[in-house]
Amino acid sequence: MREAASVRASPRGRLARLRAAAFPAIAFRSGAARGPADSPPSSGAPESSAGSQPGSGRPGSPPDRPRPGSWWRIASRWHLALPRLPRLLPLRRGWRRRLRLLSDRWSRSLQLRVVTATLVLSAVVVSVLGYVLMQHLVTELYDVKVQSSVNIADAGLASASGIAAFNEERNSSTRQAMHDLAKQLASTGVTPYALEVTLPAADQGPPVYSAGWAVGFYRSPPALPQALVRKLLTESAAHRSPWQVWTSMAVASGPTPVPGLLIGASFGYDDLYQLYYFFPLAAEQHSIASMQRTLLLVGVAVVFLLVAIVWLVTRWVVIPVRLAAQGARRLSTGQLNERMEVRGTDELAALATSFNEMAASLQEKLQELEDLSQVQRQFVSDVSHELRTPLTTIRIASDVLFAARQEMDAAAGRSAELMQSQLERFESLLTDLLEISRYDANAATLDAEAVDVCAIVRQSADVAQQLAERRGTKIEFRLPAEPCIAEVDRRRVERILRNLLLNAVEHGENRDTVVTAAMDSAAVAVSVRDFGVGLAPGEEQLVFDRFWRADPARARTSGGTGLGLSIALEDARLHGGWLEAWGEPGRGSVFRLTLPRTAHGELPGSPLPLNPYAAGLDTAELPGLADLTLTAAADDTSRSGAHPHAVARGDDAGGPVEPATSAGPGGPRAADGAAADAAGSEVAARG
């Protein structure tokens, strides 16, 4: 009675509170009412999107009930419900490096890619399946609930209509009847609310509650959605079936509003009375939440199980592949006995078998090659011995004949001379050929010891010095004062330098040869410079070819075998060193030998420049070149663009050019003006 009185006493205040309780008048129409579990409702959120449920036969759109028409909302809720993936790596510090590591790992590990793909795909599939399943379950659940609720409401309405007190004009017994009705209709979980309500005059303002009785609400009378009340008042006469709306109300269990289904209908005399039922959906919500949890758990478990299975399966496949890769790597480093374990008869076993066959055949081939090399080596050795012994006899015989040539007649004497000289040539050719074939058979060995390379430079110059003397030229040494100690094979280095020096003197066009040596912490270098015809572009490589000749028409003067530079290159390579050539037509050539200072050491660079011009060396310091470059430059400018060609100096005219002084390396050596003039006049440019 007290509650009813209060309703009547301040209907406006009640309604104000209703509004404040976030049940906006048209919530049921817009479907935008917030669920109770969401953030606190804002009182001033009247809905304007009246057409959000176009064509819907139902007056309200339940805010908490997932319906096919509101997929997006449900989807968004489900999205929030999905477990968030933990961050795989803390990328704050050094994230760039980690990212690179990860991407490296990603591109290198098939297993990682497969497992990740499985994780992503199975997560998507399980999510979709779970969503559909959940959707279905929820729909079923709510449909059942709605049906039973409507049935209860219908029954209640029928019994209410049958009460006589309501079918006549209001009188004193009506209030009691309402009380009785509410009490009569109340049963477990059912909250009837019978009330009398009228529209205010001229349909303005909120409906006017004159009396009411409710059972099972937290506060009585409960706040009702005003719009529903008004709707029942104005429209219910047309069709007498109950209206329903999804809303939240505070029931007996506590002050917090719980979501539920509110069903209301008008009845009685002049539809003056209204009966409401509120069916809380707490139980349904609870079961839905529990189903959600279960589904989520199962989904996550399924995903992880799948990932684990895929991880295991790929491991199964990947491990033999990895083993094969490892085996192949070991095989490639020369461990020819590497084999894979063959288990079963499946594809992996086939892989292992093929791998083993490959390894075996590789081993066999290598063995064959090794045998062949051994045979070759033995052959070289045998040829060496077999050829050398008779050659020795011939040689000594020739010596004897040569010594006695004065006693022979002219023809026989000359023959003895020719035989002697050609035997020498034959000998050096044989020596060189055997040396080359030793390299070809990989039979050359390095016999390294710590020696002074600069001393070797001087020692190996003797033969070239003799040739230079015969030609009236000089070999100028520019060697560092301190010894250039390096671990080298003395015999081979001597041979290289002897070859380079002879080559330089021979092709020096009767100009001097400059030998420079330098050393740094890792390497020792010797460069041999001549100022002869030089090398045409591309010939820097060709000079090291076997039997290569710059000019096939040109006769050999010093009887080189044509193998000298090839052998020198091989000798340098055996040391782990470099032998390089530089040359320009008319500017002479440079051969630079660079050797590591420790046997089998690494060469970071050479202490000497290869191209003397690129290094910014003053050409004036080079003996005999000042005039040469002068005229070459003049030649160049007079015939613009033409390549400066070899500038030869007639032997008869000037003879060999003597260096003005013998200043040390780097010492300035100004060209004598008169000499330069004289030289210039003697020069004839070749076209």
Place this chain on the structure above:
Amino acid sequence: MKGRVLVVDDDIALAEMLGIVLRGEGFEPSFVYDGDKAMEVFREFRPDLVLLDLMLPGMDGIDVCRQIRAESGVPIVMLTAKSDTVDVVLGLESGADDYIVKPFQSKVLIARVRARLRRTDDPAPETLTIGDVTIDVAGHSVHRAGEPLNLTPLEFDLLVALARKPRQVFTREVLLEQVWGYRHAADTRLVNVHVQRLRAKIERDPERPEIVVTVRGVGYKAGPG
């Protein structure tokens, strides 16, 4: 002049040719064509020098070299067709004093033979001391702490060359010229191998030599410090 040369070579033509040249130079050659008979003839002929081919039928030249060295310090000059380090060093280590690579000129052969026979000229009485090693140059004997040491003539020459100028560093080239009689730079392995052989005989610990000391990158010298 002593000039008995034993030529051990299986190549009859070469042996004959060597004989012609050696006789022409006033030597008295004798020939063996088989390794197995080499020692027999060696003992019989008692040569002043042996020219030994390394590749022989029967006993190997290396083994012949070892056997001769076991009995005598007579100079041995190897004739070899192989100039590979391994072969040469093996020959030198088995006791040869010098080697000539085939093919060679007759004057080279004669020069080497003469160089090896040269040191028979009587030297003046002279006694040298390095550490605890005493060298009687004229008496051609070496003692360490009173114990006589058995050196070959070549080893003796090498030691004397070093000991005459103690503490002076000899390059390998200088030693080659002084001891072996080479005019031009030649194979310095000769020096290395013979220094090793000499050390094995005269040093207390050949791994840490005190009498013939290596000067890294330069050569050798006699005496410590």
